[in-house]
Amino acid sequence: MDLKEKLIASFLVFENQTDVDTYVHDIRTDAIKTFEEKGFPSKKEEAWKYTSLNSILKQDYSVFPKQENALEYKDIKKYFIHDIDTYKIVFIDGKYSSHLSQTTHDGMDVCLMSAALSKPKYRLVIENYFNVAATKDSLTSLNTAFSSEGAYIHIPKNKLVDKPIQIINFSTGNESATMVQPRNLIVVEENSHVQIIERHQSLTDNPVLTNSVTEVFTKKRAIVDYYKIQNDNTNASLIDNTFIKQLRESICSVHTFSFGGKLTRNNLNFYQHGERIDSTLKGITIIGDKQHVDHNTLVHHIEPNCESHQDYKGIFGDSATGVFNGKVVVEKEAQKTNAFQANNNILVSDKAAINTKPQLEIFADDVKCSHGCTIGQLDESAMFYLRSRGIPEKEAKALLMYAFSNNVLDSVKIPEIKQRINKIIANKLGVNIGFDL
Amino acid sequence: MLKIENLHASVEDKTILKGINLEVKAGEVHAIMGPNGSGKSTLASVIAGKEDYEVTKGKISFNDEDIEELAAEERAHKGIFLSFQYPVEIPGVSVTNFMKTAINETRKAKGLEEMPAKDMLKLIREKSELLEIDRKFLSRSLNEGFSGGEKKRNEIFQMAILEPQLAILDETDSGLDIDALRIVANGVNKLKSKDNAVVVITHYQRLLDHIVPDYVHVLYNGKIVKSGTKELAHELEEKGYDWIKQEVNA
Ligand SMILES: Nc1ncnc2c1ncn2[C@@H]1O[C@H](COP(=O)(O)OP(=O)(O)O)[C@@H](O)[C@H]1O
Ligand SMILES: [Mg+2]
Numbered sequence: 001m002d003l004k005e006k007l008i009a010s011f012l013v014f015e016n017q018t019d020v021d022t023y024v025h026d027i028r029t030d031a032i033k034t035f036e037e038k039g040f041p042s043k044k045e046e047a048w049k050y051t052s053l054n055s056i057l058k059q060d061y062s063v064f065p066k067q068e069n070a071l072e073y074k075d076i077k078k079y080f081i082h083d084i085d086t087y088k089i090v091f092i093d094g095k096y097s098s099h100l101s102q103t104t105h106d107g108m109d110v111c112l113m114s115a116a117l118s119k120p121k122y123r124l125v126i127e128n129y130f131n132v133a134a135t136k137d138s139l140t141s142l143n144t145a146f147s148s149e150g151a152y153i154h155i156p157k158n159k160l161v162d163k164p165i166q167i168i169n170f171s172t173g174n175e176s177a178t179m180v181q182p183r184n185l186i187v188v189e190e191n192s193h194v195q196i197i198e199r200h201q202s203l204t205d206n207p208v209l210t211n212s213v214t215e216v217f218t219k220k221r222a223i224v225d226y227y228k229i230q231n232d233n234t235n236a237s238l239i240d241n242t243f244i245k246q247l248r249e250s251i252c253s254v255h256t257f258s259f260g261g262k263l264t265r266n267n268l269n270f271y272q273h274g275e276r277i278d279s280t281l282k283g284i285t286i287i288g289d290k291q292h293v294d295h296n297t298l299v300h301h302i303e304p305n306c307e308s309h310q311d312y313k314g315i316f317g318d319s320a321t322g323v324f325n326g327k328v329v330v331e332k333e334a335q336k337t338n339a340f341q342a343n344n345n346i347l348v349s350d351k352a353a354i355n356t357k358p359q360l361e362i363f364a365d366d367v368k369c370s371h372g373c374t375i376g377q378l379d380e381s382a383m384f385y386l387r388s389r390g391i392p393e394k395e396a397k398a399l400l401m402y403a404f405s406n407n408v409l410d411s412v413k414i415p416e417i418k419q420r421i422n423k424i425i426a427n428k429l430g431v432n433i434g435f436d437l
Numbered sequence: 438m439l440k441i442e443n444l445h446a447s448v449e450d451k452t453i454l455k456g457i458n459l460e461v462k463a464g465e466v467h468a469i470m471g472p473n474g475s476g477k478s479t480l481a482s483v484i485a486g487k488e489d490y491e492v493t494k495g496k497i498s499f500n501d502e503d504i505e506e507l508a509a510e511e512r513a514h515k516g517i518f519l520s521f522q523y524p525v526e527i528p529g530v531s532v533t534n535f536m537k538t539a540i541n542e543t544r545k546a547k548g549l550e551e552m553p554a555k556d557m558l559k560l561i562r563e564k565s566e567l568l569e570i571d572r573k574f575l576s577r578s579l580n581e582g583f584s585g586g587e588k589k590r591n592e593i594f595q596m597a598i599l600e601p602q603l604a605i606l607d608e609t610d611s612g613l614d615i616d617a618l619r620i621v622a623n624g625v626n627k628l629k630s631k632d633n634a635v636v637v638i639t640h641y642q643r644l645l646d647h648i649v650p651d652y653v654h655v656l657y658n659g660k661i662v663k664s665g666t667k668e669l670a671h672e673l674e675e676k677g678y679d680w681i682k683q684e685v686n687a
Contacts, residue, residue: 379525380489384485385524385527387508387509387513389599390542390543390546390599391510391539391542392510392542393508395542400527400530402530403527403528
């Protein structure tokens with residue numbers, strides 16, 4: 001039985017044992033039908049031309065965790081941003097860990113999707129937002145069909161959330177191969193501000209496949225800063241489907257730091273429903289071995305006077321491969337749109353490769369749109385300049401790579417994250433940095 | 438200190454240096470002049486260890502040690518410094534961080550501890566005052582958006598900090614106004630002692646008025662075709678290079 005058949009077969013069992021109301025039940029039932037029709041995406045589809053799921057779909061994943069697994073905080077502390085106080089929503093093999101979490105219902109909800117999907121008091125929010133921004137593509141539908149657990153965050157009006165929220169999904173590897181499908185819903189009401197950090201972390205070398213869906217709603221003048229830290233083990237793969245619906249004058253930024261994992265696909269979608277919206281999509285990818293990272297972004301400009309800023313940097317070593325597929329749609333009504341997109345890459349090895357493709361679909365006439373992508377090696381004349389001042393080759397390379405990815409970190413608003421990312425980059429490059437940026 | 442014998446160097450099968458002989462002793466100042474495209478910058482880069490150039494024949498030694506096989510950074514650690522004709526712009530690396538890294542990597546290579554932050558600040562402040570460099574300048578990205586003159590002054594600032602034994606200044610004077618020229622020359626003269634040496638590559642007498650050479654060489658078509666004392670520089674300034682070309686081609 002292949003993975004598709006296995007998933008479809010287990011749907012009924014799953015549906016019977018999950019506690020949801022009929023509204024959600026109907027959505028799930030529709031979703032499994034969609035998945036059954038479409039199946040997993042193949043390289044024949046334009047959006048998947050350079051990313052093949054074949055090798056990761058071959059594993060015999062257990063699709064439901066058979067047992068509850070526990071972890072000691074001291075063993076996994078390093079995966080948290082732990083030098084500052086944060087709210088935490090932590091899952092182990094897809095199951096909520098109250099022991100490791102720090103949630104709240106005090107003036108806002110930072111809690112669990114399972115509760116939101118089953119308890120009547122959340123019913124209205126679920127009907128208004130659940131599966132509203134998400135699209136009906138096959139992987140998102142698959143997640144929707146099995147959606148039962150994840151983070152549920154609802155921030156009421158005029159609230160500046162006092163500390164960042166971390167969403168962390170651990171995989172213990174206690175099963176020989178595990179598939180998990182977290183489902184997150186984040187609603188930020190008018191004038192509120194929240195910072196979110198998301199991480200998926202496998203703790204062994206057993207294969208893990210995560211197919212996650214996150215829906216974010218930023219209402220009028222809300223501000224959301226979202227950080228995705230992707231630095232997973234060698235056999236962990238992640239398909240991240242994130243859908244962000246912004247209302248007028250809201251500001252939302254997503255920084256994606258991709259440093260690890262076997263295969264990572266980021267489907268990051270922004271929809272601008274209102275005027276004077278600002279969307280920022282930034283990323284640093286530094287990978288080696290045979291790792292693969294695919295950024296598939298969409299910014300949909302629907303109304304006038306909005307901005308979007310995309311800046312993705314990639315450094316690829318060994319036989320690593322990357323994809324950047326950035327689509328910007330500017331509708332006819334969306335006059336005075338400013339849309340910027342940049343994707344710059346350095347290939348450190350002859351065997352590394354990047355496919356980069358901007359796609360601009362502009363139907364308005366009074367807009368400023370720019371895009372640029374570069375693929376290069378490290379600048380030889382810069383290398384000689386640094387080395388002629390006594391900086392050895394390895395350190396010179398590191399310095400140039402730091403400098404190259406530097407401006408992406410400028411917009412990171414949490415200093416501890418900036419430091420953490422700096423450290424990860426230093427580790428990746430195998431140097432001890434004696435300088436700050 | 439520096440001894441170059443019958444040096445041939447080529448890039449992509451094109452021979453640029455065709456048998457250079459040059460000896461520079463401690464305490465000396467040498468000027469190298471010559472028409473554009475003669476190979477002056479190539480010679481400077483080959484001494485500094487640029488890997489694009491292949492030494493096909495001949496020898497370069499520094500303090501009686503063969504250095505052809507040494508990497509650029511190893512030559513820097515031994516005290517060779519090149520002030521670039523075209524300093525490279527490096528966005529994202531500030532002047533200060535660049536200098537800190539250069540100082541500490543050089544110290545590391547010599548088996549020394551990192552320089553304490555306090556001493557580092559003092560050193561950088563002292564030398565930036567010497568070169569009349571504004572402090573704001575130090576936090577800017579290296580050479581990015583600097584004017585021609587600022588780039589050259591920044592080169593000499595780096596030289597003043599690294600205190601090399603042999604400094605090669607490749608057209609450091611071009612792009613400098615009179616004041617900047619005086620400041621730069623002053624910076625070079627401050628470094629000069631009986632233990633180190635300076636090679637000045639230039640087209641003009643005006644820098645040599647400040648940094649007075651003991652020897653002047655003319656490089657033409659990959660060879661040193663004439664050597665003399667500082668009077669030769671005056672003669673070249675007056676008469677240009679045509680008479681030299683004629684002499685050589687005759
Ligand atoms: N990296 C290179 N690749 C190809 N040709 C070069 C390179 N560097 C120098 N040359 C050539 O070598 C000759 C000497 O150049 P250069 O050393 O810059 O002369 P100068 O500094 O005396 O003006 C020129 O003809 C130049 O075009
Ligand atoms: Mg030159």
